[in-house]
Amino acid sequence: MAGCCPAPAAGGTPPGTGATDPLLARALALPPAPAALRTALAAELVAVPGGIFAMGARRARFPEDLDAPRHKVRVSGFRIAPVAVTNAAFARFVAATGYRTLAETEGWSFVFHLLLGPTAGDHPRHPPGLPWWRQVDGACWHSPEGPGSSTAGREDHPVVHVSWYDARAYAAWAGLRLPTEAEWERAARGGLSEKRFPWGDAFAPGGRAAMNTFQGDFPQHDSAEDGWAGTAPVTAYAPNGYGLHNMTGNVWEWVEDRFGALPAPARLPPADPRGPATGEFRVQRGGSFLCHDSYCDRYHVHSRGKAPPDSTASNTGFRVASNA
Structure with missing residues (x-):
């Protein structure tokens, strides 16, 4: 697993499978939001038309990502949030339900070392070979850099330190769901075909940053030339052709699928493909915001990351979706 972008493995409670998964059962056990709020949340979603599109990359830079070869798939129409779930939205969910994220129940999460400033040395624990990820006791969605930090002034930034289970809990409460991987890529492409980014092929069109990534010398110095060190507001950059913001950069977004090989090219495009039924x-x-071309340029519309569903970190969030 890549170490700069997707979250490192948490090593927490081993997840189960399907109906035997206690973490998923816990996530889905919350009472639903009031009907009026569910209706309002659903109304915020943007329609994405169904159709056939070319999914994946022509050639993989990271073979282990299994994102090549490019192949056509058919996706039914669906709806998806124009932005990732924000700190403010997640705070409303927690206030209504009393939900505690896995980072809170486990007591720690991974924080990128530069976000800790001069206190990084106070947190020496890190995954093997990944010293830029520090295990910080007390780090969680409302204290992103650990005790003493908060989301004040970042209410419109994406919520982070959320596991796949936490994302499922929010989505179920809201009467929504996570997008499938094929839906996510269809949405990210914004109606464009075989382009690298939601806006085209240029990394910085017109010489201006179009997404929040790492600039400088990874992982030691972030020059923040795009205006942000760490997360940016969910509407910080222009939307794509479907009206969706920050589909690349800023935070990794959980989708519903387990990781596995993409559907093989076929004479007829597979309809609404899903990931494997089992997998870690x-x-x-x-x-x-940690992706950098010197090490981990997984900031394209076809790029894939993977992580255990119980893992949490300061660069992982999610957005929600629904059927059409």
Whole structure:
């Protein structure tokens, strides 16, 4: 698993499978939001037309991502949030339900070392070979850099330190769901065909940053030339052709599917493909503010990440979707 972008493995409670998964059962056990709020949340979603599109990359830079070869799939029409779930939206969910995320119940999460500033040395624990990820006791969605930090002033930033289970809990409460991987990529492409980014092929069109990624010398110095060190507001950059913001960069987004090989090219495009029925990892999409071309340029519309569903970190969030 890549170490700069997708979250490192948490090593927490081993997840189960399907109906035997206690973490999923816990996530889905919450009472639903009031009907009026569910209706309002559903109304915020944007329609994405169904159709056939070319999914994946022509050639993989990271073969282990299994994102090549490019192949056609058919996706039914659906609806998806124009932005990732924000700190403010997640706070409303927690206030209504009393839900505690896995980072809170486990007591820690991974934080990128530069976000800790001079206190990084106070948190020496890190995954093997990944010293830029620090295990910080008390780090969670409302205290992103650990005790003493908060989301004040970042209410419109994407919520982070959320596991796949936490994302499922929010979505179920809201009467929504996570997008499938094929839906996510269909949405991210914004109606464009075989382009690298939601807006085309240029990394910085017109010389201006179009997404929040890492600039400088990864992982030691982030020059923040795009205006942000860490997360950016969910509407910080222009939307794509479907009206969706930050489909690449900013935070990795959990999708519903388990990680596995994409559907093989076929004479007839597979309809509404889903990931494998079993597997250790769930898929993350879109890259994050830590992606950098010197090490982990997984900030393309076809890029894939993977992580155990119980993993949490300061660059992982999600957005919600629904049927058409």
